[in-house]
Amino acid sequence: MSLRHGLLGLLAEGPASGYDLARRFTEVLGSIWPAQHPKIYAELNKLAAEGLVEVESEGPRRRKAYRITDPGVVEVKRWLTDVDVDHTMRLQPLLRSLFFWMMDTDELQRHLEAEASYYRELADQYRDYAARKDRGEFGYSEQTQSMRVTIEAGIRLYSALADWAEWAQTVPPAKPTPPHANG
Amino acid sequence: MSLRHGLLGLLAEGPASGYDLARRFTEVLGSIWPAQHPKIYAELNKLAAEGLVEVESEGPRRRKAYRITDPGVVEVKRWLTDVDVDHTMRLQPLLRSLFFWMMDTDELQRHLEAEASYYRELADQYRDYAARKDRGEFGYSEQTQSMRVTIEAGIRLYSALADWAEWAQTVPPAKPTPPHANG
DNA sequence: CTAGGACATGTCCCTAGGGACATATCTGAG
DNA sequence: CTCAGATATGTCCCTAGGGACATGTCCTAG
CATH class of the missing domain: 1.10.287 (Helix Hairpins)
Incomplete structure (x- = not known):
């Protein structure tokens, strides 16, 4: 259940599309938190439905940039401070x-x-x-x-x-x- | 798909029951390869059906000890040498x-x-x-x-x-x- | 104008894993 | 004798993740 918060956290830095987020995940997080684009798009839609993110703008090629909402920021912070760290390591x-x-x-x-x-x-x-x-x-x-x-x-x-x-x-x-x- | 080979590998050291294997997984492997007993029992049954392990003995309290078979040993070795290492890390x-x-x-x-x-x-x-x-x-x-x-x-x-x-x-x-x- | 390639978003299915729940069996303490 | 607790094996359901496949959009080189 961390992909959700990973996306929220990245969006807290500024608006981005699913495509952008997928690239950031493979480039920066590839070896410590892999995520495929299908999951990212699906999760973004869920987050939007729950009001934790919203569509900031629509661009060319059906591009949708998302922006984190106030409840979204609250949720990441809650996760960071109140939810126990999952130390699972599977090597x-x-x-x-x-x-x-x-x-x-x-x-x-x-x-x-x-x-x-x-x-x-x-x-x-x-x-x-x-x-x-x-x-x-x-x-x-x-x-x-x-x-x-x-x-x-x-x-x-x-x-x-x-x-x-x-x-x-x-x-x-x-x-x-x-x-x-x-x- | 590594639980399978983890079990085979442990059984290569000698016969053991699902209970034994579950204990070894939590004690030794708990932090690097967690596995719950339901999965272990299920996998053992599959392995037995495929002939990679066999029931060595039945003990008190419905205990079933498994022994690795020759094809089982071949399969672990194949995994160790021919199958690419999965370097996925999710921290x-x-x-x-x-x-x-x-x-x-x-x-x-x-x-x-x-x-x-x-x-x-x-x-x-x-x-x-x-x-x-x-x-x-x-x-x-x-x-x-x-x-x-x-x-x-x-x-x-x-x-x-x-x-x-x-x-x-x-x-x-x-x-x-x-x-x-x-x- | 057209075809290839990058950009961009999705559906679908299958397996692995987490976790709650169920059950049988034996031992030992009282 | 009885009951708690350890031993031992499972069922069931739900979610997360991997990966194949599908589709639409725009740009650019020829």
């Missing part, structure tokens, strides 16, 4: 890591190298983003300040995963002889 | 962080402190687990070696998030006067 790579013992050493090494470079690349992307932000490319509004904080989380998270994948390559595959079974 | 706390600018400073500080201690606690839990593993409490099988690697990821991930939440508390709320607007 398939970590689930897989439980079963590394079933892979043979070569495969595992290849896998871990691929994972490491995947995470390293994402971390670098976020780092670039942060550098551009710090250079002032996106201005100095409070919104971009928050974005900077989100980006920092991306950097740290993906760096941690990259380091982990590299570290895992150095872990000895298994103990062939348990300590109590020698002799 | 509500990061989505929320995009909207920190809508919270007032006090609320935000309280929020970040709560987040930091939440993550710190989880990191500590994983660290304890790792220490127990390193002391040999869980033996030295290849399975526990893999578990150790998974735990390490938990430690690093949650430490990174805790550090981030602490760091975020030191970030100035916003720039009241943009650099080009002074004078």
